[in-house]
Each structure stands twice: as C-alpha cells, then as structure tokens.
Amino acid sequence: MTQARRPAPVPVPARRRDRHGRGLRGPLLPPYLPAWRTRAEHFDEVVVSAASDLARRLPQVADMQFAVEEVPPSDPAPWEGGVVLGRGFAAEARAGLPARIVVYRRPVTSRAHSEAELGELVRRVVVEQVALLLGRRPEEIDPDLA
Numbered sequence: 075m076t077q078a079r080r081p082a083p084v085p086v087p088a089r090r091r092d093r094h095g096r097g098l099r100g101p102l103l104p105p106y107l108p109a110w111r112t113r114a115e116h117f118d119e120v121v122v123s124a125a126s127d128l129a130r131r132l133p134q135v136a137d138m139q140f141a142v143e144e145v146p147p148s149d150p151a152p153w154e155g156g157v158v159l160g161r162g163f164a165a166e167a168r169a170g171l172p173a174r175i176v177v178y179r180r181p182v183t184s185r186a187h188s189e190a191e192l193g194e195l196v197r198r199v200v201v202e203q204v205a206l207l208l209g210r211r212p213e214e215i216d217p218d219l220a
Contacts, residue, residue, distance in 0.1 A: 117179050117196075118142055124197045125175075128204060132215065135204055138173045146178045157181045159195075162203040175203045 103110050111119075121142055129135040146158040159181050165173040177199055186192035198212075201219055205212040212219050 113183070114142075114179065117183065117192075120193055120196045121177050121200065124193070124200045127197075128200060128216070132204070132208075134208060138175060138204070138207070140200070141174060141176045142179055143176055144178070145180050159185075160199040160203045162207045164207060173207050175200065175207070177203075 108116075121140055125135065125138075125140045146161070150158055158178060160175060160177045163171075163174040163176070165171060177196060182195055182199060183192065186195050197216070198219060201212050201216045205215045208215070
C-alpha cells in the first residue's frame with residue numbers, strides 16, 4: 075500500500091473585519107482632505123504663507139530662514155515680558171548663518187480662537203520679528219498691520 079501525499083497547506087489570507095455586512099473598513103479621512111494634516115503641519119503652512127507674502131514685498135525677507143518650535147525655551151531674555159510668541163536671531167556672517175525667525179506654536183495657537191485669528195496672529199508675529207531684525211517699525215514692513 076502506498077501512502078498518499080498530503081497537499082501543502084494553503085496560506086489563509088488575513089481576515090478583515092466586515093461587521094454586519096457593511097463592507098470592509100477604510101480610512102476615516104482620505105489624504106486629499108484638509109483634515110488629513112496634523113495641527114502642527116497646518117501651523118507650519120500658515121507660517122510659510124505669512125513669510126512668503128512678506129517676501130514678495132521685501133526682498134530681504136527671502137534671505138531669512140523661518141522655523142517653528144513647540145514652546146519657547148524656559149529662560150526668557152530680561153527684556154521679554156510674559157510668554158514669547160516668536161524670536162528673531164540676527165545673521166552670523168562668521169558662521170555662515172542667515173537671519174532666522176522662530177515662531178512658537180503652542181503660545182500662538184492658545185491665543186487664537188479661530189482660523190482667521192490664527193492667521194492674523196502668525197502674520198503679526200512674523201512682521202514684528204522681521205521689523206526687529208531690519209531695524210524698522212512693523213508699520214513700515216506691513217502697512218495693513220496698523
């Protein structure tokens with residue numbers, strides 16, 4: 075008597091849940107919707123938009139770097155009262171670093187109550203820091219600010 079060979083086991087595909095016959099689960103938000111982005115990514119876009127709008131008016135702004143950090147460092151400068159919303163750092167020619175402006179996300183978003191307020195506050199912070207670095211008044215940088 076010859077022994078029959080058993081067929082090799084067939085891999086079973088992973089079961090996906092199909093509760094109550096409603097179809098397979100999919101992503102809650104497709105990637106092309108605005109809500110797909112995180113709050114931090116959205117804030118970054120607001121800062122980039124404010125900086126690029128300013129760079130169209132002033133060519134000096136195009137040479138500056140803009141960054142976003144969550145919170146300011148715990149050691150504020152003596153002249154900074156309260157919570158800092160942004161800081162400007164002058165260019166360092168010896169180190170080859172351009173002028174830099176940092177906007178702090180958490181303090182700015184906690185003060186804005188709507189999307190429009192957030193955009194306006196970010197624009198105000200960016201304009202004030204650019205004005206400090208260029209040694210001019212904010213109203214000279216952005217006449218709409220006044």
